[in-house]
Amino acid sequence: MDVANEEAIKQFQSLMEEVDEQLKDTFKNMHQGYPIETLVRFLKARDWNVAKAHKMLVDCLKWRIQNEIDLILAKPISPIDLYRAVRDSQLVGLSGYSKEGLPVIAVGVGLSTFDKASVHYYVQSHIQMNEYRDRVILPSATKKHGRHIGTCLKVLDMTGLKLSALSQIKLLSAISTIDDLNYPEKTQTYYIVNVPYVFSACWKVVKPLLQERTRRKVQVLQGCGRDELLNIMDYGSLPHFCRRGGSGSSRHHGNGSADDCFSLDHAFHQELYEYIKQAALRMEPVSLTKQGSVHVDVPEPSLEDAKIAKTIETEFHKLENRNSLANSSNGFKFTSD
Structure with a gap:
């Protein structure tokens, strides 16, 4: 790390020493014993501009306090049938770890429907x-x-991505904004697999809008990405949709739910659900049957992020119009799979 960056960290530390105790408390819960590494994440997110990074972090801490984020792991989505519905329509899971020890988060972008619960439950x-x-x-x-691991890898499966995904852009933008502003620099690399035409068309217009720092993190792989991913993780850590040579599916692959890291029956989701249930019982020892989502304030996206979301929406509309025109004039059916 160069001298300028070290000086930026020192300045940032001095500024954080001046915030009130409530902000310091939630910062402690957030950094988990690694305050310097956390400051560096926010500095990177603001291109090492101390004033901007400081504002970003203070805004994040205020957001955590206002929305009781420190307590959110004691607020289960219940009953279990509702949580299962959320898991079946918001496909995310932990498939394993890279050879360097980084968690591998699998995301079924194309087949997530987000249609089994209100937006608040998904957030x-x-x-x-x-x-x-x-x-x-x-x-x-x-x-x-025996060394600090503060980032993860994400494998995004685009199987099944269709023009109907346009209806999900608002929710996905909200989730992306929460991550960008409150969990910056937590993903080392995004690997995108099983890419259909609709993604390729959007990627061409979105890629130039991304910051260079973000572009470097994104790798679009051939097919299911198995061969490339095996260079950085063992076979057992591959998401189930990457475990074959051809294009795959986020759902119903493998020899049962134990292989499907999206399923509530997978060990990761079982452990997560049990962790939240036990935390809730410690706070309020009552039956976990009441429904009621946590309403979290979604921060306003940056101008850059808003522009990207608008570009994606516009591109989807263009493809949708082409599809309609082709169907009506030529009898040709456009497919995005």
Whole structure:
């Protein structure tokens, strides 16, 4: 690390010493014993501009306090049938670890429908997985490997991505904004697999809009990405949709639910659900049957992120119009799979 960056960290530390005790308390819960590494994440997110990074972090801490994020792992989505419905329509899971010890988060982008519960449950679920990653998964990996592990890898499966995904852009933008502003620099690399035409068309117009720092993190792989991913993780850590040579599916692959890291029956989701249930019982020892989502304020996206979301929406509309035109004039059916 160069001298300028070290000086930026010192300045940032001095500024954080001046915040009130409530902000310091939630910062302590957030950094999990690694305050410097956390400051560096926010500095990277703001290109090492101390004033901007400081504002970003203070805004994040205020958001955590206002929305009781420190307590969100004690607020289960219940009853279990509702949580299972969320898991079946918001496909995310932990498939294993890279050879360097980084958690591998699998995301079924194309087949997530987000249609089994209100938006608030999906936002709550996403934040809970973020917090569980940061408070349980990453500290455990750090202890196991004897060095700080503060980031993960994400494998995004685009199988099944269709033009109908346009209806999900608002929710996905909200989740992305929460991550960008409150969990910056937590993903080392995004691997995108099983890419259909609809993604390729959008990627061409979105890629130039991304910051260079973000573009470097994104790798679009051939097919299911198995061969490339085996260079950085063992076969057992591959998401189930990457375990074959051809294009795959996020669902119903393998020899049962134990192989499907999206399923509530997978060990990761069982452990997460039990962790939240026990935390809730410690706070309020009553039956976990009441429904009621946590309403989290979604921060306003940056101008850059808003522009990207609008570009994606516009591109989807263009493809949709082409599809309609082709169907009506030529009898040709456009397929995005």
